[in-house]
Amino acid sequence: MTQQRDTSAQPSVNLPELLVRVDNDRDLLRELIEIFQEDFPRRLQQLQTYVGQRDMNSVETASHGLKGMLSSLSAMRAAAAAARLEQMGREGKMAGLPEALAQFEQEVEGLLPELDGYMMEAKQ
Amino acid sequence: MKILIADDDAVSRRLLEKTLQREGYEVIAVDNGLLALQQLSLPDGPRLALLDWMMPGLAGPGVCSAARELRGRPYVHIVLVTSRNAKQDIVAGLESGADDYLTKPWNTAELLARLRVGQRILHLEDRLVEAGETLLFKATHDSLTSLLNRGAILDLLARELARTRREKGCTVMMLCDLDHFKNVNDTYGHVVGDEVLQEVARRLLFSVRSYDFVGRYGGEEFLIVLNNCDSSQAVLRAEEVRNGIANHPVQTSRGPLPITMSLGILASRDWDFHLAEEILGEADAALYRAKADGRNCVRLAEPKASSDPHSQLVK
Numbered sequence: 001m002t003q004q005r006d007t008s009a010q011p012s013v014n015l016p017e018l019l020v021r022v023d024n025d026r027d028l029l030r031e032l033i034e035i036f037q038e039d040f041p042r043r044l045q046q047l048q049t050y051v052g053q054r055d056m057n058s059v060e061t062a063s064h065g066l067k068g069m070l071s072s073l074s075a076m077r078a079a080a081a082a083a084r085l086e087q088m089g090r091e092g093k094m095a096g097l098p099e100a101l102a103q104f105e106q107e108v109e110g111l112l113p114e115l116d117g118y119m120m121e122a123k124q
Numbered sequence: 125m126k127i128l129i130a131d132d133d134a135v136s137r138r139l140l141e142k143t144l145q146r147e148g149y150e151v152i153a154v155d156n157g158l159l160a161l162q163q164l165s166l167p168d169g170p171r172l173a174l175l176d177w178m179m180p181g182l183a184g185p186g187v188c189s190a191a192r193e194l195r196g197r198p199y200v201h202i203v204l205v206t207s208r209n210a211k212q213d214i215v216a217g218l219e220s221g222a223d224d225y226l227t228k229p230w231n232t233a234e235l236l237a238r239l240r241v242g243q244r245i246l247h248l249e250d251r252l253v254e255a256g257e258t259l260l261f262k263a264t265h266d267s268l269t270s271l272l273n274r275g276a277i278l279d280l281l282a283r284e285l286a287r288t289r290r291e292k293g294c295t296v297m298m299l300c301d302l303d304h305f306k307n308v309n310d311t312y313g314h315v316v317g318d319e320v321l322q323e324v325a326r327r328l329l330f331s332v333r334s335y336d337f338v339g340r341y342g343g344e345e346f347l348i349v350l351n352n353c354d355s356s357q358a359v360l361r362a363e364e365v366r367n368g369i370a371n372h373p374v375q376t377s378r379g380p381l382p383i384t385m386s387l388g389i390l391a392s393r394d395w396d397f398h399l400a401e402e403i404l405g406e407a408d409a410a411l412y413r414a415k416a417d418g419r420n421c422v423r424l425a426e427p428k429a430s431s432d433p434h435s436q437l438v439k
Contacts, residue, residue, distance in 0.1 A: 022142075
């Protein structure tokens, strides 16, 4: 499970750190990924809606929640992109908001398949 | 040990829950601040809490402030978990009543170490409360008999009188004095005298209901306060108390000793509005009459306006 994945891109998840966090418990890792896979699409959709509406308070709250989830899964680049959105939400800074959202979406694009891969490995 | 975790992010919540369960904590996990506060308000609620800063409904600092307002609950050690690490946020969190904070993503070893610090503080708090309770007991109880001491029984009497007056009820007080107790001390010594006082205290407690009060009023004097009891029952109850002492000799290290007691009793309803000190003087006068009438008997104090200006003979 700790083998380097066969991909040219840098992995989104810092797997060694995540494994320490779950104390090498594969069942727990699988459970956390399942929870994330179930919860994440809804939260992303909410964030996209709030960005579209320029509802900055909700942008802050929604991206804060996403940041927490992502950092718990050691997806630190995606968590950092969520933190930028949260900061913009807090400051009410609308300039560059769609770009920041696009960057976040790009960071998480590869995350779900990557997590699927970990799920398969964790089941073995 | 029970611990509350409150986090609206299901991934972090499950991870935290599992981490703490591995360490032997009994985890209660909720996903919002209102449910967290509800758990902290329960009489047997958790005493350690890890609260996420940002939550729907009520945020972590709001839960802290509200939890600190709760009365009658033991102290709860609250740790705020936050990814906001600006200094002013940390200050605001601690000012809201949190004891500590952790930043997300947490380091497991640090998290557990901080919780152990929390447990140490709770242990100190428990010892402090226990010491306070012991001191309170010592301040309100007689060390020989463990009955309420003079100050405590008088406070209770004043409170009961005020309550029964408000509720138009009646409180009965019984001032009891052992007969010829000085002879016991002079003949058998103070150790035996103390044994007699301890046995009398035990019998007095046994002869009243669980919601009545018995106190040591002075050397060999006891004060009994009966709730919701009027003068018609008072004499019967006093006779039971008197018989409880007189009917069986007290077993001491120097053999069985016959002990008797005289009682001056008073029912508050007969005396309209009087302070405890005033009517205690009347109960004392009734006790004096019991002594004068040969001891080992009960006398009821009655207001001077009644047909009998002094007391009613009941034995």
